[in-house]
Amino acid sequence: MFLSLWIWSSGIGQDIHFSQFFNSPLNINPALTGSFNGSTRVHANYRQQWKSVPVDYLSADVGIDFKFRKPDKKNYLGVGGLINYDKAGDLSLSMTGLNGFLAYAVGISENKSITPAINVSYSQRKYDFDAVRSGNQWNGTAFDPGTAGEFIGADNTSYFDIGLGLNYRGQKTYRKFIDLGVGLYHLIQPTDSFSSTPADITKRPMRLSVYGMLNHQIADKLDLLLNASYQNQSPYREIVVNGQGKLYLGDNLDKALYLGLGYRFGDAWYPMIAVEIGRLYGAFSYDFNISNFDIATDGKGGPELSIRYIFSKIPEGIYKPCLIY
Numbered sequence: 001m002f003l004s005l006w007i008w009s010s011g012i013g014q015d016i017h018f019s020q021f022f023n024s025p026l027n028i029n030p031a032l033t034g035s036f037n038g039s040t041r042v043h044a045n046y047r048q049q050w051k052s053v054p055v056d057y058l059s060a061d062v063g064i065d066f067k068f069r070k071p072d073k074k075n076y077l078g079v080g081g082l083i084n085y086d087k088a089g090d091l092s093l094s095m096t097g098l099n100g101f102l103a104y105a106v107g108i109s110e111n112k113s114i115t116p117a118i119n120v121s122y123s124q125r126k127y128d129f130d131a132v133r134s135g136n137q138w139n140g141t142a143f144d145p146g147t148a149g150e151f152i153g154a155d156n157t158s159y160f161d162i163g164l165g166l167n168y169r170g171q172k173t174y175r176k177f178i179d180l181g182v183g184l185y186h187l188i189q190p191t192d193s194f195s196s197t198p199a200d201i202t203k204r205p206m207r208l209s210v211y212g213m214l215n216h217q218i219a220d221k222l223d224l225l226l227n228a229s230y231q232n233q234s235p236y237r238e239i240v241v242n243g244q245g246k247l248y249l250g251d252n253l254d255k256a257l258y259l260g261l262g263y264r265f266g267d268a269w270y271p272m273i274a275v276e277i278g279r280l281y282g283a284f285s286y287d288f289n290i291s292n293f294d295i296a297t298d299g300k301g302g303p304e305l306s307i308r309y310i311f312s313k314i315p316e317g318i319y320k321p322c323l324i325y
Contacts, residue, residue, distance in 0.1 A: 014236050015185065015207050016059050016084045016095075018045055019262055019270050019285055021240060022227045023306040026063050026082045026101060028209045029183030031117035031167035033103040034067035034078020037174060038279070038310035041065050049287070049302040056302075059086040065101065074107025078117070091131050097123040105169075112170045119163035119185065125192055126156035153195035161204070162187045175217040183209040207233040221248040225260070239265040244272070254278055267291045268301045281308040 018024050024045050025032035042064045049057040065080030080101035087094040103117035132149030139147070167181035189203040211229040218224050223246040231238045244260030258274035268290055274283035287301025 014233055016061065016086050016097075017231065017238065018047055018059070018306075019240065019264065019268070019287055019304050020045065020242075020272065020283060020306050021211070021229045022213050022242065023283060023308065024061055024063070026065065026080055026099065026119075027061065027084070028211055028229060028231075029117070029165040029167055029181045030101045030119035030163050031103050031115045031165035031181055031183065032179065033065045033080040033101040033115075033117055034076060034105065035103075035115065035167060035169055035179060036065075036067070036310060038312040039067050039069075040311040041308065042310075043306070043308040045304070045306045047302065047304040050289075050293075050300075055089045057086065057088045059084075061085070074110075074113065076105050078103035078105065078115070084123075091127040091129075093125070093127045095123060095125045097121055103165075103167075111172055112168070115167045115169070115181075117165045117167070119165070121161045121163070122158065123161065123192075124156060124158040125194070127194075129155040153193070153197075153200070155194070157192055157194055159190035159192055159204070160188075161185070161190050165209075173217070175215060175223055177215050179211075179213045181211060185209070205234045207231060215246075221253070222246065223248075225258070227262075238267075241265075242272075244274075246276075258283065270301070270304075274306075279310045279312065281310075282306065 016027060018027070021028055023043065025035070044062045045060060047059040049059070061082060061084045063080060063082035065078060067076055067078055069076030078101070082099040082101070084097040084099065085094065099119055099121040101117060101119050103115050105113045105115040107113045129149065133143070134150035136150050137144050137147045163183065163185040164187060165181060165183035167179055169177060169179050171177035185207040186204045187206065189206060191201055192204045193201045195201070209229065209231050212227070214226045216224045225244040225246060227242040229240045240262060242260060242262035244258050247257045249255040249257060256276040258276070260272045261269070262272060262285065263269045268287040270285045270287045272283060272285035274281060283306040285304045287304070289301040
């Protein structure tokens with residue numbers, strides 16, 4: 001299946017992406033729907049990239065997913081929804097995506113599961129035609145605002161899409177687990193061009209996402225988190241690695257401080273800090289650009305914020321509530 005997904009991913013457009021990719025799980029694999037310790041997860045992410053250059057980027061998402069699982073069953077159903085939004089440039093070129101997710105985790109042993117999943121989405125791209133400045137508005141002497149900008153096609157377009165994913169989770173304890181998986185988005189490679197001229201029509205290339213995310217307890221009050229992601233959306237490729245230390249504060253282990261460092265190969269590195277209080281989690285990171293583009297950015301990639309809240313239901317029946325559940 002991995003080799004098939006890799007071949008299909010070969011195909012120009014680029015999807016939304018975050019340095020804290022592990023805090024936007026539904027964007028890296030539909031099969032991460034419901035893959036968390038709890039019953040309901042709500043999250044939001046915000047990223048502002050390259051603010052110091054004329055064509056800056058703004059990206060954001062808001063998502064929610066649910067886990068439906070009976071206390072005496074290994075299998076569970078995951079259902080989720082996600083809104084993606086990004087905007088860039090003087091024309092306010094933007095994309096808004098509405099996504100639905102369905103996953104079903106199959107327990108293959110006491111603490112291991114395999115989860116296949118599907119994603120169905122509807123997306124709209126648009127730009128501000130009134131902000132267009134084109135060559136035909138030059139009258140030979142100066143810019144003439146009374147002349148309409150060159151028409152390049154409709155100022156909006158939309159399409160439906162499908163994605164698939166597969167995730168493996170191994171979890172020994174609440175603080176020892178790993179997720180490994182592969183996701184594939186834009187299976188039908190929809191047309192997202194503004195122009196209807198056949199020569200100008202382009203398709204959204206498939207995006208392959210491969211990742212690994214580890215949470216490992218190394219001391220009574222210290223966990224190690226390791227995350228790695230590879231994404232390919234021809235011709236764009238991205239590799240991001242991230243490591244964090246999670247220090248628990250207090251005897252109840254209900255508060256924690258995260259300190260971490262990440263690196264996006266050939267592009268940027270970023271420090272990050274996060275705080276967890278009960279089920280509420282908030283994180284901040286900042287990209288420092290190291291690519292050739294740093295001539296324009298002066299090394300200032302941009303900030304990224306993430307927030308998450310997880311609801312947990314206490315199991316009923318013969319099971320006893322656990323303080324950390």
